[in-house]
Amino acid sequence: MLERRVKTVRALERGLDVLIEVQTRKAASLHELHQATGLPKATLLRMLVTLGQKGLVWQRLADGAYLPHVDRIERASFTSAAHIAEVASPHLKALSTRVAWPSVLAAPRLDHMEILETNSPLFRLDSAILGPVGVKLSYIHTATGRAYLAACGDAERDSIIDRLRPANPPDGSEAELRQMLQQVKQRGYATRDPLLPWPDRSKQLVLRDGRRSMAVPIMVGGSPIATINVTWPGRRGADEAVVQRHLEALKATARAIAAALEANPN
Missing domain, CATH: 1.10.10.10 (Winged helix-like DNA-binding domain superfamily/Winged helix DNA-binding domain)
Structure with missing residues (x-):
């Protein structure tokens, strides 16, 4: 036939x-x-x-x-970097309509935070260029890294600090770092201040780029899986003024991303 x-x-x-x-x-x-x-x-x-x-x-x-789209057949968990970025992307876009400055989404790696997504291209400002995806950020010299380090569990924090500790740390420097992280945890957000002496990545960039930043963790199941920040030129606003104006929008975005990840774990 x-x-x-x-x-x-x-x-x-x-x-x-x-x-x-x-x-x-x-x-x-x-x-x-x-x-x-x-x-x-x-x-x-x-x-x-x-x-x-x-x-x-x-x-x-x-x-x-x-x-x-993250393949559902593979049943990727909500900790997959690709899945976190995909879920967070529309929330970063929405945040760009509420906050005048750009943001990055970053996730933890062994000795650094890695940028997964940024809404920087939505801002037509040279001072608003962040990223690109894949850039490595310091745990201890950026608000993004500090927000994660302050929110994670004691065992994870100790392991990360062990990886970052220089061969001959200045006397009292580790206690200073841990005290700073405790303060970040208590107030619920991180900034770039105070400066710390450890020679971790990003330190020189943070010292010379003239930017300010605040960041909060994205908490899923009681643990941080990523962080989100807002970055602005230092000449355009003091930390206190920007925090007062935009912190709640940043926290609301972090909660929305967390809720979306919990609702769509695959």
């Missing part, structure tokens, strides 16, 4: 080609997809919006790249 020939749906076929391209590349810009598929950018945008509405791709704020 002759096999019946059935026509393919060309639009569906092209949409699947785009999805496969995003999944293969892990992250792709609109221009890269245009070059790979030969499709007009306007057509690609419509396809990507449709794929996004179906939960198959999402667009990162940090660089506009399109990424595949």
Whole structure:
């Protein structure tokens, strides 16, 4: 018996080609997809919006790249960096409408914090350029790192401090660090002050970039899994004024991200 020939749906076929391209590349810009598929950018945008509405791709704020949705078949936990970034991204976008300065989302690694996402591109200011994704931040010289270090459990904090401790730390410097972290925990947010003597990464950048920052942890199940900050030029506002104006919005965003992760753990 002759096999019946059935026509393919060309639009569906092209949409699947785009999805496969995003999944293969892990992250792709609109221009890269245009070059790979030969499709007009306007057509690609419509396809990507449709794929996004179906939960198959999402667009990162940090660089506009399109990424595949975290595969539910793999049952990734909410601690997956890709999943945290995907869930947090719309909340970072919403925060950009409430706070005049940009933010980064960062997660802990062995001896540093790593930027997972940032809403910096939504701000048309040279002073608002943060990131890019993958940048390593200090645990002890950035508000982002301090917020995590202050919120984590004693055993984890001790392990991180052990990794960061210099060969010959100045007398009293570790006690100073731990006292500072206790103060951060008590007040519920971190800043870059006070300066600390340990030569951890980012120290020189923090000293010379002229920026100020505050950060809070994102708590899931009673433990921090990431932190979110707000960064502004030091000449544009004192810590106290910016904290008073924007801290609650920052904390509300952290709570919203945590709630979204708990509601969608995979």
